[in-house]
Amino acid sequence: MKERIPQFLALFAERPIKEARGGKRAPELFATWLMVQTLRPAHIVESGVFGGLGTWLLERAAPEARLYCIDSAAAPRVYRSPHAEYFTRDFAELEWxxxxxxxxxxxxxxxxxxxxxxxxxxxxxxxLVFGENYPAGHGESYSLKKALMGEAAPAPRGVVGRAWHAISGSRLGDAARYLEASLETYFEFPPPRVAPTTLWGEPWTDERYPTPPPLFEGPGDPDDLFVTEAQAYTWTCYARLKRSAT
Ligand SMILES: C[S@@+](CC[C@H](N)C(=O)[O-])C[C@H]1O[C@@H](n2cnc3c(N)ncnc32)[C@H](O)[C@@H]1O
Structure with a gap:
């Protein structure tokens, strides 16, 4: 991974979106870029486009791949790929x-x-790759990391869903058991560097913030993008389903 950093940074310097508020930052994009370069998929579905920085990077990581971009918002806010197909319906509602x-x-x-x-x-x-794979107690959506840390799945939306959730009792651990049974691989990309505190201003304890060891130790060069964006680390993960599940 360390060896691939200079290549990533040279490419990232050309990115069309520099101010990525609400979008992806360097640690997450490095992980995604690396995964795409390793797998070399022929097709990539990106669900959640926002400004389009991820789309731009996916195109460069796999120039030959067909790209399908989904966002409930009608258009990417900044970068629209001339090669991708765009959709506004949810992944689960589309035919693939x-x-x-x-x-x-x-x-x-x-x-x-x-x-x-x-x-x-x-x-x-x-x-599958997941961004914003936040640990238990943080982030607005239910992540694989939360499930694997034992956080219960949220009650489904709607009156019927909530009622069923209440009747069927605590779901604590159900999601973790499901993931352990269905996934062949769950791999969290390590942070290139670790910020002094977590994004929530807390110390990096293993109990609350289990995190793979960083690629680089120590404070690092203040101009290094992985130092300035260290707090934007989101435990991006690769999840590989068992083939027998098909
Ligand atoms: C974290 S941002 C995505 C960042 C983006 N990948 C990037 O590279 O900058 C989340 C995006 O998910 C979109 N979104 C919300 N619900 C969605 C859904 N059901 N399917 C696809 N996208 C959705 C939001 O409109 C928002 O643009």
């Missing part, structure tokens, strides 16, 4: 006739990530 083996699903849409895994499994997909 893509080869499962070499399609990568990149979910960065603040939807329930465990529900995304279930939907991907139902359709036979194998390779």
């Amino acid at each position: 006739s893509l080869p499962r083996e070499n399609t990568l699903l990149f979910f960065d849409d603040r939807a329930d990530a465990v529900a995304r895994v279930r939907e991907a499994e139902r359709r036979g997909f194998i390779h």
Whole structure:
């Protein structure tokens, strides 16, 4: 991973969106870029486009791949790819006739990530990447990390869903058990560098913030993008479904 950083940074310097408020930052994009370069998928579905910085990077990571971009907002706010197909309906509502083996699903849409895994499994997909994979107690949506840390799934929306959730009792651990049974791989990309405190101003304890060891120790060069954007680390992960699930 360390060896790939100079190549990533040279590319990232050309990015069309420099101020990425609400969009992706360097640690997350490095992980996504690396994963795409490693897998070399022929098809990529990006769910959650926002300004389009992720789209721009995905195109450069896999120039030959077909790209399908989904966002409930009608248009990307800054960068629109001339090559991608755009959709505004949810991933779960769209028909997909893509080869499962070499399609990568990149979910960065603040939807329930465990529900995304279930939907991907139902359709036979194998390779998934999740942005904003926040730990228990943080972030606005249910992540794989929360599930694996034992946080219960949120009650579904709507009166019927909430009622069923209440009747069926505590779901604590259900999602973790499901993930352990259905995933062949769950891999969290390490932070290139670690900020002095977490994004929530707390010390990095293993109990509340279990995190892979950083690629680089120490304070680092203050001009280094991975130093200035260190707090934007989001435990981006690769999840690979078992093939037998198809
Ligand atoms: C964290 S941002 C995505 C950042 C983006 N990947 C980037 O590279 O900058 C989340 C995006 O998800 C979109 N969104 C919300 N619900 C969605 C859904 N059901 N499907 C797809 N996108 C959704 C929002 O409109 C927002 O643009």
